[in-house]
Amino acid sequence: MYITITPQILGGTYSQSSADFVGYLEKENQGLEQEEMENFFNQYGDEISAEEVVKDIDGNGAKLKKTEPKFYSITVSPSKYELNRLQNSSEDLKKYTRELMKDYVASFNREINGRSINIDDIKYYAKIEHQRTFKGTDIQIRENQPYATKILQLKSEIRNVQEGRKEGNIKEMQKTITKLEKEAPHQHDGKRIVQGKPKAGNQSHIHIIVSRKDASNTFSLSPGSKHKASEVEMHGKNVKRGFDRDKFFESAEKTFDKTFVYQRNFAETYKARKDFIKNPKVYFASLMKLPTNEKALAFKIMGKSGIPIMPSIPITQAQLAMKIFKGLRRGVEVAIKSSSIGI
Template identity: 25%
Template sequence: MYSKLHRPEKNELGVSVNAGSCVKLAHYLDKESGIGKFFFSQNQDSVPLTEVIQKIDNNKKTLKNNQDKFYMLSYNPSQREIAHLIKEVTGKDNVVALSSLTDKEIEKVVSEFQDYVRDCMDIYARNFNRNKDLSSEDLLWFGRVETERHYTYLDEEVKDGLRSKGDLKEGLQLHAHVIVSRMDVTQTISLSPLAKSMGNVNVLNGKAVKNGFSMKGWQVDCFQHFGNKYGYIANADERFYYHDSSYSSYKNKIQNKIIHEVMEDMKEERQFMTGARNITLILHPTKKSVKLYLKQKIKNILLENESVI
């Protein structure tokens, strides 16, 4: 489970696009239709698009014109996590596509994932360092569950010519986006997840005010909550947040394993492959062939059940 803050882009004037209206983002998230494809909130299962825009855009008291008014978060389970969630909800094992479920089963899965997102928004609120404990009830936010992903120009498959931009991605692609207002529901507390410092205290109008947000705390807690809530045991490639091991430490370990595996495979192939052409391919491989080989090798290693930590 990967929880992500999508950092705001800037316009041609260098001002954050989140400093204006959320109308463009809300319409973009409204692109999918079907079972469970509605905006939802902490207490509502279906919220009209117009209400989402109106409430987020008007919840900006005390904010300056060039300050962010809202942020976008996303909650992204792995395909293995999605399959586990489906089994927990429907009892069906080894599901690889939502199309194999009935409409009623899809509705139940989406509803359960919405509840998980609600839990994560409570976790998001708790990771702000403020003078009082916050919960999801203090936030103004709207979520949207999606079941599809499309290939973009950033995907290796598109770069290698194996897929086209806009093609649907295969497998289970359940995930959720959230638009959350920077101001709390009372419009008296500014909550920016971009404030990295924790434990800092500023003086505002003569009063000591705590500030800061724990990005890692939010991500780790959401990751662990999925396991605790659904009895899920993470794979090695899903353990970026385990304990306090840094991402760089994890990355170095997995890189070393990948290099070792690749070198062993290359050594074996040198021993068994014959013919001048095959020897030339090994000693002087094309850039594309190396990329495809390493991509498949990395995928195979990451799919193993044993941990590399």
């Protein structure tokens, strides 16, 4: 389970309105019949139109400055193992979203009129998507890039020869291109994986747009707060503030496991992924204590996530730590997206 929380992007890509973002989330519905479309939904309603979402989110930003985001985007990406547990991706993920947003509000250290905030205090809309495409940050694209660069150079040389700017053997260059296409390490259906290519398999995930202001358009509820839990004096009163991201991410996993009776492996947990980044020695020490079957599955999951798998198990903890840190220095990015709130 990977969860990211991103503030509305101001300027450049998106305007202060939610219209561009909502329009982006409608991309999968293009060309589909009405009954095939995935509509927006919230805690209590289904089949909500994009126009209603834009109107409701844009109209709920009272007293926010132009430099402050009016909404946050939450993306929830279950793993293929988690998706395999679902009976119906769309309906099951809707059910999960409604429980997840209860975890979201419970992670705020805020009160409204002297009580803790609840699900009715927030304004959100969600949408299920079933497709993903390869991006430049994906390991498949990064590792295919040297081949892509050479292919692009060769194609440029071929054009130069065809247009008389230089001499060269076009047939040999085309053979080299064909060879490079086949040698690229990441392929699908016999073709090199490139940016924009749809990913294979079940890619169902959830997009949630949640207003910065509460449902009454009075109080600001920011999951981007740097504070987990604190109090500050405002207008002569002590006001609670903060959002506990660790609590939210851990609760999100527990809610999924409880809802779908899912047996989560050690390597799938938020805590384990966080330990890998912050204390890899502890991470691998815990890993080696797992029962054989769980350990084998953990290594399989790690490999899929881009964590460097050691060819042999080091004898001492010192060797273990050294190998881990060397792996990190080589720039291997681990899928720990859910620990970040930045863009």
